[in-house]
Amino acid sequence: MRRIDREVVVGLFLLVGILALGWISVRLGQVEILGASGYTVYAEFTTVGGLKEGAGVEIAGVRIGRVEGISLGDNYQARVRMRIDSGIELQEDTIASIKTKGLIGERYMHLSPGAADEIISSGGEIRETEPPVDLEELIGTMVFGKF
Secondary structure, X not given: OOHXXXXXXXXXXXXXXXXXXXXXXXXXXXXXXXXXXXXXXXXXXXXXXXXXXXXXXXXXXXXXXEEEEEEEOHHHOEEEEXXXXXXXXXXXXXXXXXXXXXXXXXXXXXXXXOOOOOEOOOOEEEOEEEOOOOHHHHHHHHHHOOO
16 A cells, blocks of 8 residues: 555544544533524523523423523523523423432422413513522521521
């Protein structure tokens, strides 16, 4: 085999390896390319207590979206921006709660659907929210007996 042929083979092998690594990164990182499908809704909480961007949004344990961003909103409330998958409709009286997977697991957004006829449109807001349970505060209450 000539030297130039070897260099071409090595170059192609390297290119295939880089493409495979990029594909695996996108699949495992759940990166959305060319814009995300679905629509955006917002919710405000007194505290997000460890919720992070990229966390799942679930109804009945089924992932229906993800948290896109967390910022400081009006009245110093935490404003959470969620991307909800296309085809999922949220009623106006949906309740958003921040939950923990397991005892000390990661935080995620749990939505409890309502029964209202009105649907939240893109850019709309979930008005009913429940902040996460603060485990440290709960333990302190139990230890010091301040019920």
